[in-house]
Amino acid sequence: MALYLTLLEYSIAMSLVGVVAFFVYYLYSSRRDALAEDAESHDYIDPASYARDQLKTKQRFADWSIFLYNDSKSIGLRFIFTSLLFFFIAGAFGILLRVSLTVPTPSVLSPDQYDIVLTQHATLMLYMWAMGITVGLAYYLLPTAIKVRRDNMGSYSSFAYWIWLLGGIFIVLSRSSTRWYFYPPLALQGTLSGAGADNWLAIIGLEMIFVAIMIICIVVIRMILMDRSESVKLGNMSIYAWSVLFTMILAVLSAGPVMIALGMLFYDFFNPIFFTASSGNVLLFTILFWFWGHPIVYIPVIPFFGLIYEMMPTFTGNKVYSYSSAVFGLGLLLVLSMLVWGHHLMNSGLGVAWDLFFSTASFFIVIPSAITVFNYIATMWTAPRIRMTTPMLFIINGIIDFIIGGITGVMQSNVGVNEIVHGTYWVTGHFHFIFLGVTTGIAFAAFYVLFPTFTRGRKYNERLAGWHFALTAIGSFIMSVAWTTGGFLGMPRAVDGYFPFFQPFQDTAILGGLIIGVGQLIFLYNIASSWLKAPSTDTSNILEPDFPEPSGSAVSGGR
């Protein structure tokens, strides 16, 4: 009886999926026919290229048609909204992690559940949120920033989007508990107490995400270098376009080793020969991994530095202090960030020479970071008046968080300090300062600026946006400060049991985490309620300079 009921449930569910799929296909098919007729009347043979030529550099609004068109702006919107969805999924995992640490022994979550949630939080935040929003904003903003002449790689981008999404779904389904490092031999232990029974699925998912990233990089680099308008010279291209170019070059240069390493790791599931104790090559995977693993933490940061340069002048009312040092700083960041990956392995026994080289190289990374930060400060310093709108507040908070995160970061590159704080919450605090302040904060700033464009001219509620900013900034500061302080005393990461004297730091971090969570709920409510209102403003905005600004307000869209 129970079997029949299950079968009935399955068949009803499958029929519903079928109905939805048929409806989507119907929409797709009818719009394609209409598009084909339209294209023919304009002497186009290929409807897709007609659509892209019509849509390129034009504003696109967020509706379901973004899944039907392959122009860059539609692809960008797909990435932006999918990554936001994953931000809330992974964020919920993060809150779950926080609230399970109210006592120093496993309570709400069992240890293996905690490890699964931790792995999901890290992997999804990095590859689905940070990478996704980076790529999405690049696709959405670049066509207007560099005034593309042709936009003909849409099919590749669409393919990349779908396998990126599928890769993320595979990672969720794998319930992997190996943390985002995938260190063998733990990653090869297919048990619940090891890496989870389906960890191989996570590796396939990650490999798919990498293939997607490679395709995206090639498309975007080509778009910037070959498809931009003749009127946009490389020498006066927008700083955002430069930052995306640097980011994509960085990703292409560094993703190869880890793609090979993941392939070898996958082979090890069936025939363990590469990363086993007997082969003596256990650390080889970690070396190959961090060759990508360090650049990945710069990839979601550099474009947001570019976005700060792009957005800041609107709110300060002057130009960026120095264009050349901005581009130089970001370019130097690209070069140096490829030379410091060994500082993730300083205590692994690779030796004094290794430590000294990578520690010294890590000190150098301060130079481009300082150039960038001083450039922001100089821009604000020389400003006649700074308008403290929500995006500008996020920008200022991002700069402050980056300064704190950067200083806690460079302290770790000292070999002696690294020995104390490596693997502790200090590191967690350090990169949450940067990921919450710069990546997430600036992404929210850009989202608020672009919101009227996404929504055909609807305004978000300023007051709620202010609350969203305040709670995110204060919450992330409390959380990260508690972590860095506890980490300096040796509070280990990735555990849900610890010495009871670490509990005050965890309690403070729980407070911060909950504040952040409430802030994001306000954001969701603000977006949903504003979207339901009638359009009340124009759709142009400061990030799309191609469109003539209406008189009276410089940031009518972004405001």
Added chain:
Amino acid sequence: MNKKTKVELMWILGVIAVLAVSMVWNIMLVDNQSAEIAQADTGKIPTGPYVIDVVGRQWDWAFTNYTGNTTYDAFTVQVNHTYTLVITSEPNPGSTAVIHSLLIPQMGLQSYAVPGQTNVIQFTPTHVGAYYFVCVEYCGEYHYTMRGYMTVVN
């Protein structure tokens, strides 16, 4: 050279000056205390009364002193002697060994325990008391239980 370039040069040179000082300080520190940094053993494993064999397993630390006496998640050392830890990782029966990392934060001491590799690290306790240590390289479900106290006695 206009004012803008001067300002930029000033901040770049300022940063480089601060960095140079910290880099040189870092290099001198490492040179002076290179024995206190984990180093993969190059073939000769030290022996003697002040050598402790440390084995990370899923999920406890086994400390074996020169008399062959093994303690789990706790060990005792004498104050003002330079100890050498010989750290590696071994599997449980029917399983594989994984990477661990031993951290004694108040000693400023950390070393990975890598399967198939022996790391050597030295430290000198200067005060009597109990010092906590933890495993800080994620090693599976009961990773959090790999912690304990090092006791320094006279």
